[in-house]
Amino acid sequence: MRWLVLLLVTALASRVEAQAKITMSASSNRVSVGEPFAVEVRIQTDGDEPEKIDLPDLSEFELLGRSTSRPFSFSFGFGGQRPRTQSQTVYGFTLRTDAPGAHVIRPAIMTVSGRRVATQALTIVAVDPAGSAGIQGVDDALKNLNDVTALMRRNSNEPPPVVNGSLDGATFDSTMFVRTVVDKKRAYLGEQVTVTLYLYLRGQLNDSPSISREPTLDGFWSHDLLPLQRSLGGVRQEVNGRVFNAFVLRKFAAFPLRPGKLEIGAPTVELGGSGGLMDLFQGPSQPLKREGVKVSVDVLPLPAQPTQGAPTHTGPLQLEASLEPTQAKVGDAVTLRVVAKGSGNLRGLSLPTPSLRGVETLAPEIDDQTGSPLDRLGGERTFRWLLLPRQPGTHVIPSFTVDAFDPASGKFQVVRSNPLALAVTGAGEEVAPERASSNEPTAQFGPVRPESALRRRGHPVAGQGWFWPAVLAAPGFFLLATLGSALRRRVLARRAAGQNAPGQREVDQRLEQASQAGARGDARAALGLLASALKKALELKLGEPVGGMTSRALESLLAARGMEPQLSQRVMAQLGALETARFDPGGQSAVQLSQAESAVREATGQIARAKIREAA
Amino acid sequence: MRLALITLILLTGGAARADSLNDLFQRGNAAFARADYETAVKEYESLGEAGIDDADVAFNLASAYGALGRYGQAIRYFERSLRLDPGDAAARDGLRLARETLGERQARARGEAIVVDRPPLTEAVFSFFGVDQLAWALLITAWIAVGLLLALPAARVEGIQLGIGIGAALFGALALASALGVGAKLEWGKPGLKAVIVREGAQVREGPDERASLLGELAEGEAVRVLAREGRFARVLTGGEREAYVLGSDVGEL
Numbered sequence: 001m002r003w004l005v006l007l008l009v010t011a012l013a014s015r016v017e018a019q020a021k022i023t024m025s026a027s028s029n030r031v032s033v034g035e036p037f038a039v040e041v042r043i044q045t046d047g048d049e050p051e052k053i054d055l056p057d058l059s060e061f062e063l064l065g066r067s068t069s070r071p072f073s074f075s076f077g078f079g080g081q082r083p084r085t086q087s088q089t090v091y092g093f094t095l096r097t098d099a100p101g102a103h104v105i106r107p108a109i110m111t112v113s114g115r116r117v118a119t120q121a122l123t124i125v126a127v128d129p130a131g132s133a134g135i136q137g138v139d140d141a142l143k144n145l146n147d148v149t150a151l152m153r154r155n156s157n158e159p160p161p162v163v164n165g166s167l168d169g170a171t172f173d174s175t176m177f178v179r180t181v182v183d184k185k186r187a188y189l190g191e192q193v194t195v196t197l198y199l200y201l202r203g204q205l206n207d208s209p210s211i212s213r214e215p216t217l218d219g220f221w222s223h224d225l226l227p228l229q230r231s232l233g234g235v236r237q238e239v240n241g242r243v244f245n246a247f248v249l250r251k252f253a254a255f256p257l258r259p260g261k262l263e264i265g266a267p268t269v270e271l272g273g274s275g276g277l278m279d280l281f282q283g284p285s286q287p288l289k290r291e292g293v294k295v296s297v298d299v300l301p302l303p304a305q306p307t308q309g310a311p312t313h314t315g316p317l318q319l320e321a322s323l324e325p326t327q328a329k330v331g332d333a334v335t336l337r338v339v340a341k342g343s344g345n346l347r348g349l350s351l352p353t354p355s356l357r358g359v360e361t362l363a364p365e366i367d368d369q370t371g372s373p374l375d376r377l378g379g380e381r382t383f384r385w386l387l388l389p390r391q392p393g394t395h396v397i398p399s400f401t402v403d404a405f406d407p408a409s410g411k412f413q414v415v416r417s418n419p420l421a422l423a424v425t426g427a428g429e430e431v432a433p434e435r436a437s438s439n440e441p442t443a444q445f446g447p448v449r450p451e452s453a454l455r456r457r458g459h460p461v462a463g464q465g466w467f468w469p470a471v472l473a474a475p476g477f478f479l480l481a482t483l484g485s486a487l488r489r490r491v492l493a494r495r496a497a498g499q500n501a502p503g504q505r506e507v508d509q510r511l512e513q514a515s516q517a518g519a520r521g522d523a524r525a526a527l528g529l530l531a532s533a534l535k536k537a538l539e540l541k542l543g544e545p546v547g548g549m550t551s552r553a554l555e556s557l558l559a560a561r562g563m564e565p566q567l568s569q570r571v572m573a574q575l576g577a578l579e580t581a582r583f584d585p586g587g588q589s590a591v592q593l594s595q596a597e598s599a600v601r602e603a604t605g606q607i608a609r610a611k612i613r614e615a616a
Numbered sequence: 617m618r619l620a621l622i623t624l625i626l627l628t629g630g631a632a633r634a635d636s637l638n639d640l641f642q643r644g645n646a647a648f649a650r651a652d653y654e655t656a657v658k659e660y661e662s663l664g665e666a667g668i669d670d671a672d673v674a675f676n677l678a679s680a681y682g683a684l685g686r687y688g689q690a691i692r693y694f695e696r697s698l699r700l701d702p703g704d705a706a707a708r709d710g711l712r713l714a715r716e717t718l719g720e721r722q723a724r725a726r727g728e729a730i731v732v733d734r735p736p737l738t739e740a741v742f743s744f745f746g747v748d749q750l751a752w753a754l755l756i757t758a759w760i761a762v763g764l765l766l767a768l769p770a771a772r773v774e775g776i777q778l779g780i781g782i783g784a785a786l787f788g789a790l791a792l793a794s795a796l797g798v799g800a801k802l803e804w805g806k807p808g809l810k811a812v813i814v815r816e817g818a819q820v821r822e823g824p825d826e827r828a829s830l831l832g833e834l835a836e837g838e839a840v841r842v843l844a845r846e847g848r849f850a851r852v853l854t855g856g857e858r859e860a861y862v863l864g865s866d867v868g869e870l
Contacts, residue, residue: 260832443678443682445678445690445714446679448676450645450677453669453675454638454641457667460751460802461747462750462798463754463802467751467755470755474791477762478762485769491732596628
């Protein structure tokens with residue numbers, strides 16, 4: 001059976017005073033006898049309401065269910081114009097026929113503003129499963145879907161009802177919110193879970209909503225069930241006492257790939273903020289942003305399969321095998337075709353390449369034809385192997401076996417294709433080396449090591465008791481050595497300070513005497529004492545007498561001992577100035593004497609702190 | 617005389633044991649050569665039970681598991697071989713081959729697979745060094761750095777001072793890098809032991825009981841950490857940092 005070809009027949013009314021459109025579509029134009037299908041008549045008007053609607057006669061079908069939904073809106077123009085009404089009416093029918101053959105559904109006709117607008121007719125071809133190889137188990141599976149309400153819900157955009165006033169899969173917001181709905185919270189491995197993403201909005205949808213973050217589907221293989229290009233039609237629904245329009249943003253089939261608790265991530269939807277005309281006056285508007293909630297699905301593992309090593313599939317399945325041609329000469333190419341038909345994740349199905357003695361089998365080509373009638377993914381997966389017979393005789397191609405799991409009953413069904421025979425004539429060829437005959441990937445490991453030292457299990461060096469103390473001893477030793485060196489320097493400095501203490505007292509005494517002499521007005525004595533204090537300070541630091549030295553010799557000595565040039569120059573300048581001033585003591589005021597004393601005090605302090613080299 | 621007798625017994629006993637272990641190894645090799653990989657696995661594993669933890673034995677065992685199509689075990693023993701001999705290019709190739717073949721098998725079966733399992737950066741940086749090499753490097757470079765630092769004040773010539781300073785900084789940096797490598801190799805700060813799932817679809821449960829609720833499945837070759845073994849089950853930390861239980865036979869420590 002060929003699954004879903006959505007037949008959309010559209011009849012558009014010409015513009016009268018207002019727009020009116022009526023369309024009729026079917027979920028499939030080719031169905032099996034007894035298989036339910038959906039027909040939808042959609043009427044959209046912008047302005048006047050239709051005066052009359054003539055729905056097609058469906059009496060030759062068994063009516064399994066019908067629904068009508070009427071989402072509508074008002075819009076007001078400028079001034080005293082009367083409001084324009086945009087309305088949409090959707091009539092949904094779930095039908096079934098027991099009569100094989102072509103069934104014509106006559107056009108639906110509406111009359112609006114005195115004009116008649118009609119759709120085109122639909123032709124539904126019903127095929128007898130007995131005569132055309134219906135999918136084993138598919139009919140049974142679809143019978144389980146005969147819940148009319150559920151079926152109609154799938155055909156329309158109507159979201160699932162709000163149970164006891166509470167919403168699942170959403171965080172309620174009084175203006176807009178996003179809702180994720182799964183058709184089952186508990187599924188078997190590989191069973192389809194239909195996920196629908198709704199946008200609930202108060203008022204009309206004036207901007208296109210965008211999904212800024214798609215729901216994550218870790219652990220699922222997914223397939224979109226809605227076309228990329230489509231118009232968003234909302235339906236009214238009351239939630240928490242407020243009327244919302246609910247729009248289907250996404251609908252996809254998700255197939256769990258592993259058992260356990262799998263999560264469908266929270267989506268984020270944005271609406272507006274795209275920059276309309278009003279933005280010119282009011283500035284750019286911010287989009288409304290809403291985040292949905294995560295929804296989890298409990299995935300049950302499949303029970304033990306009946307055929308060890310056979311591929312498994314979840315869902316109804318049928319296998320058909322054929323050879324083209326069935327007779328061939330040695331070396332002629334023969335096509336082995338196996339078609340797997342059914343519903344579920346057929347893309348996950350793989351069949352082993354048959355291994356035939358005397359026949360070379362090339363790698364298969366795989367072709368998928370899938371669709372999603374009534375939101376259930378299914379279709380065909382075709383495997384084509386090219387067989388090259390190398391030996392004459394009748395080669396039997398055994399059945400292909402798949403363990404198909406039925407989630408409804410929780411049991412496996414062993415599905416087999418028909419065995420085939422290939423008659424080969426002609427002289428035999430040398431048989432080509434057998435190719436890898438299964439889908440199991442293999443690799444060449446080895447060669448192995450011919451010798452081994454057969455080392456025993458041992459502790460790593462870093463795990464032995466001595467290792468970390470030995471490593472930490474290095475920085476510890478460095479710290480100790482550094483501390484010891486610093487300590488030694490401090491002790492030496494103190495010792496030197498202790499040795500120089502009497503000399504320093506002498507320097508201080510001379511400075512004090514110079515101060516007293518200055519106070520008495522004895523400038524000559526004061527200047528002499530200051531020069532004497534400065535030289536004493538130098539002698540203390542250098543450890544040798546400097547009294548008899550010339551200025552040049554003293555300067556050389558200071559440089560040789562490593563005194564900082566700046567300090568050395570300052571000391572030499574002060575000594576020179578003091579000597580010069582002694583020859584004109586009367587010219588020194590008390591203030592100048594005081595300044596000279598301060599400068600000498602500072603210089604003696606600097607000399608005491610200066611670092612110099614030891615005498616050679 | 618008595619001492620000589622004891623020495624003789626110890627020597628002959630030791631030689632006999634060495635011979636028997638080597639016999640096991642050679643029997644494993646002979647089984648591998650005639651494609652009897654099951655027997656080869658048994659022989660090599662009996663060496664492990666006898667306390668042998670050798671890179672070559674682990675390599676041969678990994679090859680035998682790989683030939684049997686048990687790629688989870690192959691990954692486990694190639695990893696162990698590399699841990700014991702990080703410079704072994706053949707083991708590295710074998711590990712890559714086992715991962716790729718397993719990934720291909722999983723992709724065919726499930727439609728998705730993680731083929732490349734990249735190690736953390738620190739593991740990748742130090743992957744060519746053994747933990748003992750890094751430990752010795754740490755010890756030696758740390759002492760050299762300290763020696764140079766202590767020698768620095770004694771140098772009178774400025775050029776020599778500069779050279780010693782640069783040398784001390786260099787060896788100090790090497791010591792730090794070696795310490796980082798030792799930490800990465802010994803997996804400081806990580807709980808449990810590094811392990812690999814060795815059975816496809818190993819069931820993950822909430823408790824150490826087959827009736828405990830099922831949380832999911834782990835793929836063969838997936839890396840986990842074994843926190844403890846509790847009866848027939850092992851408490852593991854999965855890649856998603858989730859604690860759970862798997863059958864002890866479904867997981868193998870490196």
